[in-house]
Amino acid sequence: xxxxxxxxxDLRTVFHTDEGLVRAVDGVSFDVDRGETVCxxxxxxxxxxxxxxxxxxxxxxxxxxxxxxxxVFDGRDLTTLSDAELRSLRGDRIAxxxxxxxxxxxxxxxxxxxxxxxxxxxxDVDEPAARSRAIDLLDRVGIPEATRRFDDYPHEFSxxxxxxxxxxxxxxxxxxxxIADEPTTALDVTIQNQILDLLxxxxxxxxxxxxxxxxxxxxxxEVADRVVVMYAGKVMxxxxxxxxxxxxxxxxxxxxxxxxxxxxxxxxxxxxxxxxTDPPDGCRFHPRCSYAVDACSEGEQPPACAADxxxxxxxxxxxxxxxxxxxxxxxxRETRLTDGGGEGQS
Amino acid sequence: xxxxxxESIDWSETDTRLATLSRRDWAAALTGLALVAAFCYDYLxxxxxxxxxxxxxxxxxxxxxxxxVATLLALGFYAIVPLCTNxxxxxxxxxEFRKNRMAVVGLVYLLVVFCIGVIGPLVLEKPTLALxxxxxxxxxxxxxxxxxxxxxxxxxxxxxxxxxAHPLGTTGDGKDILVLVVYGMQVSMKVGLIxxxxxxxxxxxxxxxxxxxxxxxxxxxxxxxxxxxxxxxFFLYLLxxxxxxxxxxxxxxxxxxxxxxxxxxxxxSEALQRAEEAYITAARGAGGGTLYxxxxxxxxxxxxxxxTAATLLIxxxxxxxxxxSFLSLGDPTVPSWGQVIATGRSDLSTAWxxxxxxxxxxxxTILAFNFMGDALRDALDPRQET
Numbered sequence: 001x002x003x004x005x006x007x008x009x010d011l012r013t014v015f016h017t018d019e020g021l022v023r024a025v026d027g028v029s030f031d032v033d034r035g036e037t038v039c040x041x042x043x044x045x046x047x048x049x050x051x052x053x054x055x056x057x058x059x060x061x062x063x064x065x066x067x068x069x070x071x072v073f074d075g076r077d078l079t080t081l082s083d084a085e086l087r088s089l090r091g092d093r094i095a096x097x098x099x100x101x102x103x104x105x106x107x108x109x110x111x112x113x114x115x116x117x118x119x120x121x122x123x124d125v126d127e128p129a130a131r132s133r134a135i136d137l138l139d140r141v142g143i144p145e146a147t148r149r150f151d152d153y154p155h156e157f158s159x160x161x162x163x164x165x166x167x168x169x170x171x172x173x174x175x176x177x178x179i180a181d182e183p184t185t186a187l188d189v190t191i192q193n194q195i196l197d198l199l200x201x202x203x204x205x206x207x208x209x210x211x212x213x214x215x216x217x218x219x220x221x222e223v224a225d226r227v228v229v230m231y232a233g234k235v236m237x238x239x240x241x242x243x244x245x246x247x248x249x250x251x252x253x254x255x256x257x258x259x260x261x262x263x264x265x266x267x268x269x270x271x272x273x274x275x276x277t278d279p280p281d282g283c284r285f286h287p288r289c290s291y292a293v294d295a296c297s298e299g300e301q302p303p304a305c306a307a308d309x310x311x312x313x314x315x316x317x318x319x320x321x322x323x324x325x326x327x328x329x330x331x332x333r334e335t336r337l338t339d340g341g342g343e344g345q346s
Numbered sequence: 347x348x349x350x351x352x353e354s355i356d357w358s359e360t361d362t363r364l365a366t367l368s369r370r371d372w373a374a375a376l377t378g379l380a381l382v383a384a385f386c387y388d389y390l391x392x393x394x395x396x397x398x399x400x401x402x403x404x405x406x407x408x409x410x411x412x413x414x415v416a417t418l419l420a421l422g423f424y425a426i427v428p429l430c431t432n433x434x435x436x437x438x439x440x441x442e443f444r445k446n447r448m449a450v451v452g453l454v455y456l457l458v459v460f461c462i463g464v465i466g467p468l469v470l471e472k473p474t475l476a477l478x479x480x481x482x483x484x485x486x487x488x489x490x491x492x493x494x495x496x497x498x499x500x501x502x503x504x505x506x507x508x509x510x511a512h513p514l515g516t517t518g519d520g521k522d523i524l525v526l527v528v529y530g531m532q533v534s535m536k537v538g539l540i541x542x543x544x545x546x547x548x549x550x551x552x553x554x555x556x557x558x559x560x561x562x563x564x565x566x567x568x569x570x571x572x573x574x575x576x577x578x579x580f581f582l583y584l585l586x587x588x589x590x591x592x593x594x595x596x597x598x599x600x601x602x603x604x605x606x607x608x609x610x611x612x613x614x615s616e617a618l619q620r621a622e623e624a625y626i627t628a629a630r631g632a633g634g635g636t637l638y639x640x641x642x643x644x645x646x647x648x649x650x651x652x653x654t655a656a657t658l659l660i661x662x663x664x665x666x667x668x669x670x671s672f673l674s675l676g677d678p679t680v681p682s683w684g685q686v687i688a689t690g691r692s693d694l695s696t697a698w699x700x701x702x703x704x705x706x707x708x709x710x711t712i713l714a715f716n717f718m719g720d721a722l723r724d725a726l727d728p729r730q731e732t
Contacts, residue, residue, distance in 0.1 A: 056631065060560075062561055084635075087633050089633070090630070091631060091633035091634075092633060095631070095632070096632075098627065098631075099624075103625060104627075106643055107647070108646045108647055117642070118632050121632060121634060122633060127369075151434075
């Protein structure tokens with residue numbers, strides 16, 4: 001197996017705030033292989049976005065700081081790079097697409113100008129060449145009459161169209177890795193599907209990896225090859241999308257899946273995220289977990305343990321630790337999910 | 347595979363890319379350099395009293411003139427050129443601006459004043475002492491024939507009639523008021539435009555850098571602004587006037603270099619909001635450096651408030667210069683409006699026109715700027731609408 005394109009090991013990103021130290025990302029590890037789509041899933045505030053922004057150090061420092069861990073991209077540890085080196089990487093080999101297409105485009109420039117800038121920041125091309133490439137890109141992401149719309153301002157585009165323009169900007173330099181932070185959250189469902197389809201097409205065409213950050217499990221099911229489930233700055237479970245959806249092993253993943261209407265009981269997870277400045281001892285999820293035992297509230301977050309035969313499918317839960325009994329979680333789940341599925345169909 | 351994809355990056359080539367300088371920036375930089383070269387030639391090579399150019403008009407370019415030319419070039423490159431290239435946006439602003447009739451009148455008036463002020467002094471002789479034609483009344487009016495020493499026009503019923511030789515009459519030194527007013531136009535435009543350009547350039551730079559830099563940079567810059575705002579620039583000006591004599595150049599430099607504090611604060615508060623916008627993060631994600639983001643993303647987004655503030659700063663400077671000149675604290679060698687008003691103040695009972703005409707021009711110019719500022723604010727900055 002070749003080494004992964006992006007390999008994050010034990011990443012810790014903290015924010016120094018007036019209320020104290022916030023460990024937004026606390027020991028996160030996962031890999032993104034070439035050409036695959038990895039989804040970071042979790043509820044709001046679980047550290048998904050901070051993880052995504054830590055990769056190219058987009059977090060504001062201060063107050064943010066990458067306190068530890070390594071981010072190896074194509075054989076190079078990004079945490080050791082200077083700002084200038086990182087800058088030449090950003091937008092060139094690692095591109096970002098952001099959640100809010102309304103805000104991600106500068107209102108004072110035409111969309112064409114912004115794509116041309118994205119190209120010219122990294123490549124020494126003259127303006128006419130950059131312009132024709134920008135029009136190609138606009139055309140490629142599905143903007144009708146790209147030549148005419150080149151000179152339009154962002155406010156003359158709809159939300160979905162703006163997101164397409166953002167995509168065109170991100171793709172301007174054929175990045176190896178696209179970090180898409182909730183790219184479809186602000187869009188309505190039909191547009192959402194169009195954008196996801198487009199992402200998939202472009203992924204094949206540009207041969208890039210995608211790190212998709214989302215809270216929407218429907219999106220995950222649609223595009224992901226692998227899933228990383230985060231909760232309160234920790235990885236709860238990660239594995240192939242089929243493994244995670246078919247055999248959700250962590251109680252949190254289970255609870256998330258049960259929140260999906262039409263699957264499980266549609267029951268909300270009780271309680272709220274723990275306070276960011278003062279997370280609970282032991283497993284971060286134990287105060288809200290219905291399978292919690294005494295061991296859950298002691299020590300650190302349990303280490304990543306194999307959830308089943310697949311070595312890529314790991315889970316951070318005491319029940320899966322050597323000596324634990326995974327069936328406590330798993331068997332219960334099977335019965336409840338089957339029941340729930342039956343009700344859903346009737 | 348990892349080899350060939352990774353090698354494509356040239357890690358040494360990480361400095362700020364000049365490719366992002368637009369053609370306009372290049373043109374502006376080159377013109378600026380040419381101007382500096384011309385200035386050095388004039389200052390170091392040519393003897394001081396030799397006119398810089400003799401064709402088409404004889405013009406010994408002074409320090410202040412150089413500054414004025416630089417200001418006009420900056421205005422051309424960063425106001426006129428964008429307006430011309432961005433036709434659609436210009437049309438939109440014009441439609442909004444046009445709604446305010448008074449502002450359109452004001453704009454036309456200011457353009458006329460500006461053009462006459464720039465060209466007039468090049469063509470017209472500077473008025474000199476000519477006591478034999480003192481106190482001539484303006485055309486179409488008359489004054490008791492005892493007032494002028496020597497009435498140029500006809501004397502009808504013991505009243506001296508004004509002539510078209512001096513349409514606005516003359517002062518007690520026999521200087522033609524129309525010519526003085528034209529010279530005053532240039533003085534006012536110099537004072538207003540150069541000082542304002544200095545103020546908004548420094549203010550915008552400091553404000554955006556403070557807002558985007560944050561932390562210690564912000565703290566240091568803004569505390570310096572606090573100190574500067576309590577610094578009595580007026581007394582510095584008085585002291586230097588006392589030591590070296592008043593000069594317009596000194597006025598502009600002192601008040602231009604010390605007056606930017608409030609603009610810096612205004613820009614900072616605006617830029618703080620803009621810096622949080624997603625497009626700034628997006629620009630960083632696209633690989634833009636700090637300077638690039640400030641210059642290309644932050645400054646254009648605060649420019650609307652800056653322009654609005656600037657149009658209200660210009661009349662402030664003009665009025666301030668006029669009042670200092672009125673108090674004889676100004677430059678005695680340049681005929682500014684305030685100075686002419688001051689010379690006429692003792693003759694108000696006999697020769698009303700000496701103070702009145704420059705006063706009218708001062709008043710209308712300031713009024714026009716204020717109208718224009720109002721309309722610009724409505725057009726550029728709809729959020730501030732009152």
